[in-house]
Amino acid sequence: MTWDIEKLDLDAYLRRIGYDGSRTPTAETLRAVHLAHVRAIPFENLDVLLGKGVSLDLGSMQDKLVTGGRGGYCHEHNLLFAAALERLGFLVTRHLARIRLGRHHLPRSHAMLTVVARGRTWLADVGFGGEGLVEPLPFEEGASLASGEWRWRLGRDGQFWVLHSGETELYAFRPDEPQLPSDFEVANYYVSTHPQSPFTRHLLAQRTTADARVRLEGVRLTTAEELVGWLRAELGIEITRPDAETLLPLLPD
Structure with a gap:
């Protein structure tokens, strides 16, 4: 590299x-x-x-x-x-x-x-x-x-x-x-693969605005469709429904 x-x-x-x-x-x-x-x-x-x-x-x-x-x-x-x-x-x-x-x-x-x-x-x-x-x-x-x-x-x-x-x-x-x-x-490699890395255990997503940190923490999403919509509306990220189904159980508490 x-x-x-x-x-x-x-x-x-x-x-x-x-x-x-x-x-x-x-x-x-x-x-x-x-x-x-x-x-x-x-x-x-x-x-x-x-x-x-x-x-x-x-x-x-x-x-x-x-x-x-x-x-x-x-x-x-x-x-x-x-x-x-x-x-x-x-x-x-x-x-x-x-x-x-x-x-x-x-x-x-x-x-x-x-x-x-x-x-x-x-x-x-x-x-x-x-x-x-x-x-x-x-x-x-x-x-x-x-x-x-x-x-x-x-x-x-x-x-x-x-x-x-x-x-x-x-x-x-x-x-x-x-x-x-x-x-x-x-x-x-450590951050993206080690089982103790926070990045391998929970979905982390954040956008910073002029006066706020828009985060997934505390957001109640119960379906893949809701996750797709939240990521699109709040972060401008597009993901597929199958990917959202994989990610849904990994949402932060």
């Missing part, structure tokens, strides 16, 4: 996220493209639960998330986003982080980025789901960000940098650890 950023149809990607602004690699462009991506492309794990697997080949990710109208999880979102940023002229480093959410010493399974724009480094992450970032955060100890009622902060824990959402530690990572394409292949 290589990054293969030349495979990306940048114009198609920018149309997908509804972005028609400046393509100059500034902090303002980074923020606008980050925000547009988060609001346009949903977070979901349907293909894992349907046994279709998750490919990190850029052409496959583009077919799924850009032209296919689907969403994905962190590896798909952030590797696609990284390619778009590099095509726009940003300096991007791909990282693997350790999810915390009340736990420590978990494997490096979450994909995220640091991005340099005009000499300043930013933490960028369009693929966390949950309470993840909607905009990039300065990669500086103590940096904070507010968007409506949502709050994030970047701190340190020994050698690790830790992203907080409110009082919750989302994940920790070390920027000095080299990350190769093969590392992402291994992490992606």
Whole structure:
């Protein structure tokens, strides 16, 4: 596996996220493209639960998330986003982080980025789901960000940098650890196949709007037709009735 950023149809990607602004690699462009991506492309794990697997080949990710109208999880979102940023002229480093959410010493399974724009480094992450970032955060100890009622902060824990959402530690990572394409292949395989991975046990689907996280949690759906309709109306995702029948027992409580 290589990054293969030349495979990306940048114009198609920018149309997908509804972005028609400046393509100059500034902090303002980074923020606008980050925000547009988060609001346009949903977070979901349907293909894992349907046994279709998750490919990190850029052409496959583009077919799924850009032209296919689907969403994905962190590896798909952030590797696609990284390619778009590099095509726009940003300096991007791909990282693997350790999810915390009340736990420590978990494997490096979450994909995220640091991005340099005009000499300043930013933490960028369009693929966390949950309470993840909607905009990039300065990669500086103590940096904070507010968007409506949502709050994030970047701190340190020994050698690790830790992203907080409110009082919750989302994940920790070390920027000095080299990350190769093969590392992402291994992490992606674990996330999409391991029986203890949350992505192999429950249907996760979320769309972020300007002031809300639209999620499946707490939504009462009892038939395949209702699931098909909810995904279409709330996330813009089209699935077949047979796929919905497979997914229905895996809805979150």
